[in-house]
Amino acid sequence: MPKNKKPAGGRPAKNFEPRYGAKTSYQDRKRRPGESSAGKPGSKSAGHRGHRAESTDTSPKRRWTAQEKVGRDEARGIRTHSRDDRPVRSYDDRPRRDDRPARPFDDRPRRDDRPARSFDDRPRRDDRPARSFDDRPRRDDRPARSFDDRPRRDDRPARSHDDRPRRDAGDRGARDARAPRLDRVNRDDRRSFGDARPSYRGDDRRSPSSDRGARSYDRPARSSDDRPPRDSTDRPARSFDDRPRRDSNDRPARSYDDRPRRDDRPRQEGRPRRTDAPNRSDWNAPTRTAAREAQVDVVHERLQAEAVQAGEVENVTFGDLGLGENIVRTLADLGAQHPFPIQAATIPSILDGKDVLARGRTGSGKTIAFGAPLVESVLRSQSGGRREFGRAPRALIMAPTRELALQIDRTIQPIARSVGLFTTQIYGGVPQGRQVGALKKGVDIIIGTPGRIEDLLNQGKLDLSQIRIAVLDEADHMCELGFLEPVQRILRHTADGSQKLLFSATLDREVASLVDEFLVAPAVYEVAGEDQESGTIEHRVLVIDHRDKAEILTSLVDRDAKTLVFARTRAYAEMLAEEFDDAGIRALALHGDLNQAKRTRNLERLTSGRVNVLVATDVAARGIHVDDIDLVVQADPPDEYKTYLHRSGRTGRAGREGTVVTLITRQRRRRMTEMLERAEIDAPFDEVRPGDRVIEALRQAR
């Protein structure tokens, strides 16, 4: 095991014990040994007192696009905080580039609070050359690893601030590319979210019928709590599995168990679930096969949805869908010239005030599908008291990870700004001062994660009583254990009758608990023909010997294009990043043991191309969009098919091609096969040893 390969100075991988000192980040530690920050140029001079000489040089930039501005804004936010609120925090993490305070958008309230000083002022930080990156020529951005003797680094000197630019460009490009695919929506039938019920037993999906039973959901809330006990029994459901199989227990976890309903609500029984949905047979599939393996992973009943025919939305424009001019223009700036199918389907309904459930595969444009109409609705609803100081927010968007919340804001903020509305991010890991300050001044849309939102809510610093539209991105995930309850508590604080929108690439009946309590007659949409086969991702499974794992991973990752590696634990993600680094392949990690600034920065480095390899835990599995990832490597196979779908969805976005490679050992073959069945993915399995041709073929960028 490569773990100890580090030379003397290096500490063995095990050392990194994350948590204690949250602030101590792995990198910080590493850095110490060799290079003292002292040596680094940037740190001091420029660093102190807001000296931003360096940054200046970066300025020669071209004008910022809306997205870039937002990006800086958010980055600034993080840094800012650090300074203000917690002066000391190790925050160190150097502010990435954004440092460029770009003041342009001062519009935003927040910044004023902190006058100019740049974060450089931040005291300590010695270790890190601080701010560096960006501007500074300084070499390694990742000082960290330095002592490792690793040679590499130099290679990338080149980087320059390029980073941000590209992304937009890319985005756009991407979108344009796919644009063609969409076009008219064909909403034929709208099926109801339908009955939950029994379905679990796969067979009974009987009556297709009428679709709309519509709302079954209206039923007053059945709170989840109520029905506790029974489930087990009642849910004979999975019985079909008769296979008691092992893991039976594992699944308990799944929240769905908690999901009450189902039996209790007899009514539904009759509910027609239409099985014959056009094109896609089920939302998530393979119920029958699933049954067999339901051990770890459960395939929930599919939702009845109105299928949007991708090919038919041709000629439809965002304007036709009901969005105003400024918004349409901003969307175009963001690269969205024409609506994608999922967008064409949901926008009218959302503007219509309906509760909406939507499933669109990864990279299909869900953020704009709910974001644009949300902004339009808020705008229409506030015609009068706009910009009132201290106004309470009218729309809320929640996501499962901070990075995703940040990314969503990056897309929505420009849209909101274009019509004079303000957004603010409310997520943990950063001082709350700035967030609270923004709320005090008054914002219209808040985007964040459950923890901090609930925290501010309980502190009385966040008033959700005026929330008229609440969105749950990755809704099914938000219904899992650990997320469901906070989410429910938060939603209960929103205005009565507020509109609810649930989106996810794997939306299924797991969201029933929320639907039952919060949605009324929801419209359900999905895009016809969006099955895995129609995708642009190639899936491969490499069956290897455990002892060859590190070597094979290293060779897979040793390539020029962007590669995202998933590991099951934070420690392993960290270890892999170090191993790659030691092998001369620049790599960064992304997981919950890193402080938020580092998380944000490391992800940004992949996005900007400063680093090509990012090793992450499932924190990066859902929603994160990085343009050019053409290879996703699962160092550890996921336990659930949904996780597989989301992880692999980090590539092949917007119609591009991508490859997903999953490493497993022989004994995992069967489980892997079963999981792929649930995911409805066909992937060849190859027994591989280091140096095999297959590996070489896979690392070739596509």
Next chain:
DNA sequence: AAAAAAT
């Protein structure tokens, strides 16, 4: 196991 608040 991970994520999500912070202390």
